[in-house]
Amino acid sequence: MHAQKLGAEIKKIRAMRGLTQKQLSDNICHQSEVSRIESGVVYPSMDILQGIAAKLQVPIIHFYEVLAYSDIERKKQFMSHIKVLCKQxxxxxxxxxxxxxxxxxxxxxxxxxxxxxxxxxxxxxxxxxxxxxxxxxxxxxxxxxxxxxxxxxxxxxxxxxxxxxxxxxHIQKSLELYQDILKQLESLHSNEEFAIKVGYNYAKTLYSDEQYERALYQVKAAIETSCSIGNMTLIGQLFYQKGECLEQLGHPEDDSRIAYEKALFFFELLDLYAYKNTLLNKLNV
Missing domain, CATH: 1.25.40.10 (Tetratricopeptide repeat domain)
Known part of the structure; x- marks a missing residue:
């Protein structure tokens, strides 16, 4: 990949300078070597790259910057792809x-x-x-x-x-770690989207440990943050969790029903069919 990027850059600048491969290769290397370099088949040696840079009238550092930028962009794209695969x-x-x-x-x-x-x-x-x-x-x-x-x-x-x-x-270890992450995020004053995700995970774990009041508090905080930044990624799951907490705490049936209706709305809006079906089965609809 790097050799292809470097070769393409050399070819582009050569064309801009109006040079043929033969003219570029004169007193540097054989024309076939320039052809192989531009095709990305081989890397040029340091001597050849210095000669090419001089003939093309560009500093040699330019080619290293091209390679560095290319690698950074490739890594960013790779990381983004892995994150998508994680969601899937x-x-x-x-x-x-x-x-x-x-x-x-x-x-x-x-x-x-x-x-x-x-x-x-x-x-x-x-x-x-x-x-x-x-x-x-x-x-x-x-x-x-x-x-x-x-x-x-x-x-x-x-x-x-x-x-x-x-x-x-290992519920206690999990809860302590979620708490620590949320404290660190609060001190950093950034990345609200991640804070929502951690808050949701924290609330789920509290719920599984039958700490319903604390779970409800975390859910409400995560819903408030989601609404304030306009992020809907977990909003349906959060309202679903809120409904479950309200049920366990013995709140009026209308309170949990409203939470479930909001959850259903967002599940349908975001095409989260598995969550939608789970909720419908729970409600026996």
């Missing part, structure tokens, strides 16, 4: 793509952390490793305070650990 719960595909990327011996700490995070998480979901091993490896990722690591990515990994604790019956 396509963990087999995540596991394969991340493993293939890890074999490239990545040297950027934040990207390396991202890859290892999704490698361990997908391995756990696919039952390739047990939850204790997965948590141990995820903790290693956030305990290594490396330069270049996004503070929010550490919190995302902590949220994954809290979720795994909750799934495996």
């Amino acid at each position: 719960k396509k963990y087999e595909e995540i596991y394969k793509k991340v493993w293939d990327e890890l074999k490239k011996e990545e040297d950027h700490p934040e990207f390396q952390q991202f890859l290892l995070w999704h490698h361990h998480l997908s391995a756990y979901v696919l039952k390739k490793v047990n939850y204790e091993y997965c948590i141990l490896e995820l903790k290693k990722l956030i305990n290594h305070q490396l330069v270049g690591i996004d503070v929010f990515q550490n919190l995302y990994i902590e949220n994954s650990i809290a979720n795994i604790y909750a799934e495996n019956g």
Whole structure:
């Protein structure tokens, strides 16, 4: 990919300068070598690249900047794709793509952390490793305070650990971790969308622990944040959770019914059919 990007850039500038491959190659290398470089078949040696840069009248640093930018954009696109696959719960595909990327011996700490995070998480979901091993490896990722690591990515990994604790019956550890994440997010004064997600996970775990008052408080806070920033990602699930909390706490039936109706509205609006059917079955509609 990098060789192709570099070759395309050399070819573009050569055309802008009105030079043929033969003219560019004169006193530098054979014309066939320029052809192979522009086709992305080979990287030029340092001497050849310096000669090409001089002939094209551009600083050699320009080509390194092109490669660096290309790599950054590729990583951003890769990370975005993995996040989409996570939402779709396509963990087999995540596991394969991340493993293939890890074999490239990545040297950027934040990207390396991202890859290892999704490698361990997908391995756990696919039952390739047990939850204790997965948590141990995820903790290693956030305990290594490396330069270049996004503070929010550490919190995302902590949220994954809290979720795994909750799934495996370690409720107290899960609750403590959710609380800590929310406190850190409050001090950072940013990333409300992630705060909503953590609040929802926290409320679900509180509900499963029969702490209905606390769960309702967290749900209301998450709904308020969702409305204030106009984010509907989890709004249906939050109203559904609110309805369940109200039922357990013995509130008037109309209160829970209103919450369920709002949840149903958003499930239909966002095409969340699985959630919609679950709610309809609950209501025996």
